[in-house]
Amino acid sequence: MLTDLYIPGDSLLHRARPAWKLGVLFLYCTSVFVISHPLMLAAGLALVALGYGIAGLGPRDAFTAIRPALVVLLIIFVAQLWLETLSLAAYVTLRLMALLMAAALVTYTTRASEFTEGILALLSRAPKWVPKDKIALAMSLVWRFIPMIRAQFDEVREAQRARGLERNMLALVVPLVVRTLKTADEVAEAITARSLD
Amino acid sequence: MTMRFDRVSVTKGTREILSEITLSLNEHRVGVIGHNGSGKSTFLRLFNGLEKPSSGTVRFGETEDDLRHHVGFMFQNPDNQVVYPMVEEDLAFGLKSRKLPKAEVAARIERVLSELSLTHLKDRLTHQLSGGEKQMVALAGVLVTEPELICFDEPTTLLDLRNKMQFMSALSTLPQPAVVVSHDLDLLAGFDRILHIADGRIHADGKPEDVIPAYKALCEDLDEC
Numbered sequence: 001m002l003t004d005l006y007i008p009g010d011s012l013l014h015r016a017r018p019a020w021k022l023g024v025l026f027l028y029c030t031s032v033f034v035i036s037h038p039l040m041l042a043a044g045l046a047l048v049a050l051g052y053g054i055a056g057l058g059p060r061d062a063f064t065a066i067r068p069a070l071v072v073l074l075i076i077f078v079a080q081l082w083l084e085t086l087s088l089a090a091y092v093t094l095r096l097m098a099l100l101m102a103a104a105l106v107t108y109t110t111r112a113s114e115f116t117e118g119i120l121a122l123l124s125r126a127p128k129w130v131p132k133d134k135i136a137l138a139m140s141l142v143w144r145f146i147p148m149i150r151a152q153f154d155e156v157r158e159a160q161r162a163r164g165l166e167r168n169m170l171a172l173v174v175p176l177v178v179r180t181l182k183t184a185d186e187v188a189e190a191i192t193a194r195s196l197d
Numbered sequence: 198m199t200m201r202f203d204r205v206s207v208t209k210g211t212r213e214i215l216s217e218i219t220l221s222l223n224e225h226r227v228g229v230i231g232h233n234g235s236g237k238s239t240f241l242r243l244f245n246g247l248e249k250p251s252s253g254t255v256r257f258g259e260t261e262d263d264l265r266h267h268v269g270f271m272f273q274n275p276d277n278q279v280v281y282p283m284v285e286e287d288l289a290f291g292l293k294s295r296k297l298p299k300a301e302v303a304a305r306i307e308r309v310l311s312e313l314s315l316t317h318l319k320d321r322l323t324h325q326l327s328g329g330e331k332q333m334v335a336l337a338g339v340l341v342t343e344p345e346l347i348c349f350d351e352p353t354t355l356l357d358l359r360n361k362m363q364f365m366s367a368l369s370t371l372p373q374p375a376v377v378v379s380h381d382l383d384l385l386a387g388f389d390r391i392l393h394i395a396d397g398r399i400h401a402d403g404k405p406e407d408v409i410p411a412y413k414a415l416c417e418d419l420d421e422c
């Protein structure tokens with residue numbers, strides 16, 4: 001859900017207020033979960049497809065949204081199949097996919113800064129000692145660095161593969177952690193250099 | 198405005214990294230050279246308060262405390278300076294703590310982007326930019342804060358030749374004075390003044406045509422560089 005994030009566009013969904021989208025997403029997830037009926041699921045899937053259509057996104061984007069969760073989905077599917085029936089396994093897995101795609105639809109059509117502003121608006125009633133700007137910055141950093149850490153992960157894995165170390169978890173994790181910490185340090189410094197407090 | 202160092206030392210643990218540096222700078226373009234580990238970055242970081250002197254004072258004009266209000270800073274790695282997901286958001290970030298009206302923020306972003314011919318990048322996702330583009334965006338992020346002096350710590354080391362040229366030509370048109378640390382001596386050839394730092398001291402200080410050949414000769418003697 002947090003992979004490629006915002007896809008620029010000017011559709012109705014892009015222009016809708018973030019708070020609205022989050023509210024609808026919440027309602028959507030709740031109803032798809034609470035009303036356990038195949039018809040509800042069918043309606044839910046149709047709604048997601050409609051949403052992607054309105055936003056000018058395609059099946060490829062929808063797939064990107066569930067790709068990181070494929071393994072988990074597969075495990076759930078197999079477990080359900082083993083414990084229950086094929087139809088139930090399909091139902092449960094499809095439902096999860098619908099939720100993932102719906103959540104991704106919101107992130108695809110909402111800029112991180114809009115999210116941040118939405119959350120800040122919610123926080124505006126919080127007491128003074130809550131560091132609102134810092135929370136906003138932290139959220140943006142998470143947004144910004146997920147793709148970067150993924151890229152670093154791929155890079156380190158390539159490098160280790162070249163040395164025949166791809167099965168060695170330690171050889172993968174240690175450089176990644178070191179790089180991430182070093183990056184964090186440099187980023188913190190760059191932020192300090194640009195801001196006044 | 199003049200940058201003044203008065204007997205500035207920096208000590209980390211028991212190591213003295215810079216020793217009693219005293220100088221004043223007001224040239225338009227100042228280059229800083231020296232071997233790896235000689236203290237160039239530490240020296241440059243003092244300019245905008247990223248590093249505090251262990252003793253001595255650093256002053257820009259009359260100010261000593263809030264150097265950061267006046268001095269911008271750029272780093273080597275473009276990846277680590279661009280922190281927001283969208284270019285426009287990132288440029289707005291440096292202005293947040295300056296409490297400017299929204300219209301002013303937007304106007305400054307427009308102006309800087311067009312000055313650097315980057316307007317086409319405004320709505321792009323930052324993690325999808327090339328290294329060269331990212332470094333230009335990082336420069337824009339510093340320029341929107343309208344610093345009176347800008348420090349660059351090896352800004353072109355990670356760029357390819359074409360991007361390096363583009364970056365340097367952007368740098369050459371900046372109206373502000375700049376201090377540039379670089380290992381690329383060609384880049385500093387046209388500068389007004391070069392400081393050669395060795396072992397935490399100013400080893401040589403003068404025109405590029407005097408300091409750079411001496412530095413090169415030194416490297417050849419030592420068989421280093």
Ligand SMILES: Nc1ncnc2c1ncn2[C@@H]1O[C@H](COP(=O)(O)OP(=O)(O)OP(=O)(O)O)[C@@H](O)[C@H]1O
Nearest residue numbers: 209210212214231232233234235236237238239240
């Ligand atoms: N936090 C620290 N603690 C201890 N020593 C440090 C610290 N930071 C830097 N140093 C040391 O200070 C010396 C000068 O570092 P500095 O980064 O200023 O060098 P530099 O001239 O910029 O080198 P380079 O050309 O490699 O960038 C180095 O020997 C470095 O190991």
Ligand SMILES: [Mg+2]
Nearest residue numbers: 237238239350
């Ligand atoms: Mg350095």
